[in-house]
Amino acid sequence: MTSKAAASTNLPSDLAELAPRMREVVLHVLEEYIESALPVASASVARRAKTSVSAATVRATMGELTEMGLLSQPHSSAGRVPTDHAFRLYVDDLMSQVSARSSLPAGVGRSLTQPTGDVDDFMRRTADLLSQATGQLGFLLSQVPDRLPLRHVHFLRVSSERLMVLLVTQGGGVQTRIMDESDSDQRTLDAASTRLSELVAGCTLAQARARLASAIERERERSDSLWRKAFSLGRAGLSSALEAELYVGDRNLLLAHPEFSDVQRLRQVLCALEEKERMMRLLDKIVHADVLSVVIGSELEDPSIRGCAVVTAPLGDLSHGGGLGVIGPVRMRYAHVIPIVRYLSEYVSHCIA
Known part of the structure; x- marks a missing residue:
């Protein structure tokens, strides 16, 4: 069966807006539902109440809370469960009370x-x-963090067609990425890593990308194959770094x-x-x-x-x-x-x- 939920448009914005009995009942329902994950019966709430109150009185109050949109009834023979809005009021109230270290195991x-x-x-x-x-x-x-300066960049072959890019910051952080590349042996990769690290050491990731782009433009006619390899790997490796x-x-x-x-x-x-x-x-x-x-x-x-x-x-x-x-x-x-x-x-x- 479909859930019976309130259609009220006048939802309370704070638990303090509720009458004391209604506030006590909805808190009992919330706490028991959190522990059991089962619909809560009026008899159970009556047993938890601080003051003597009958199950019939609690049932009537739960009906009012349902009309207000704070409880819902999965089916006619079941107890009630809190709505999302009831949890919102509960959490807002809790946030005003919970300190940074309370209940910390x-x-x-x-x-x-x-x-x-x-x-x-x-x-x-x-x-x-x-x-x-x-x-x-x-x-x-x-x-x-773009603001963390790089210490060095290293390329490590992990298969015949793929490289791992290691971006190491001066603080010791390491970011790794996999990129496709099948042309270079590890000796060439090591040499290109050294060249690229010399170029971008001390730069943030954004600065390293900008410096590399400038170097590529400046050295466009350079015949040094190792520099060309370093530029090619650097452009792919730095651009593939996620944020x-x-x-x-x-x-x-x-x-x-x-x-x-x-x-x-x-x-x-x-x-x-x-x-x-x-x-x-x-x-x-x-x-x-x-x-x-x-x-x-x-x-x-x-x-x-x-x-x-x-x-x-x-x-x-x-x-x-x-x-x-x-x-x-x-x-x-x-x-x-x-x-x-x-x-x-x-x-x-x-x-x-």
């Missing part, structure tokens, strides 16, 4: 380690830690949530997380400088993840840092998740500063 702090030069490994471990600590699917989108790296935690954690027992729905969510451009568009819309954001259900524009919630925070300077967060069912434990996302965003921002 002790194990999170102990699991953190300083990056030791392998930035990729540090980012992957952070995404995994987000997943493990929250029980949701953690992700980290790291913008490749972001996406790290995703343990995808199997989504299987623990009954909302993702539908294989098709699970596949849609995972596909969205695997596409960097898609995630960059999502974060551009929901990440705001110095602000942790929670986007719930129908608020998400991407239809494949509209049944989910995303908790995310920026990393460092928003124009360079990217963001990290988690994605999971709308029915997530926000009081547990929010402090962890906030804490890790501040920690990683400090590490990459």
Whole structure:
């Protein structure tokens, strides 16, 4: 049967607008639904109530909340479940109370380690830690900062037809890309790497591209075959460098949530997380400088993840840092998740500063 949901156009904008009994009932429904993932019965809410109240009274209140658009009823014989709008009011209220370190599991702090030069490994471990600590699917989108100067560029043959491009920054970060090339042996690649590194050392990625373009124009008639090879490889290697790296935690954690027992729905969510451009568009819309954001259900524009919630925070300077967060069912434990996302965003921002 179709869900019975309210058609009210006068949705409250704050939990404080509700009468005390209505506020207590909707909070009980939210908390029990978050824990059980099952429709909540009026008798269950009556047992949780701080004051003595009958199941019939609670049932009438739940009916009013349904008419207001805060609860819905999957079918006539079932209990009620919170709507996206109820979760929005709940999260807004929670955000005004949750401090950066409240409810932060002790194990999170102990699991953190300083990056030791392998930035990729540090980012992957952070995404995994987000997943493990929250029980949701953690992700980290790291913008490749144009402002970081390059130390050197190296080309490494990985097959007869493909090269790996390694862009190493002066801070020890490494960005790798695969490009097609079948003409050069490793000795030639090493020599071209040395020439190109001498040209772009100390430059940001944008400056390196500009310097290379200028050198190509200036040396157009040069007969040195090694320089021509260095120019050719540099143009392809530097232009293929993407502006972001996406790290995703343990995808199997989504299987623990009954909302993702539908294989098709699970596949849609995972596909969205695997596409960097898609995630960059999502974060551009929901990440705001110095602000942790929670986007719930129908608020998400991407239809494949509209049944989910995303908790995310920026990393460092928003124009360079990217963001990290988690994605999971709308029915997530926000009081547990929010402090962890906030804490890790501040920690990683400090590490990459």
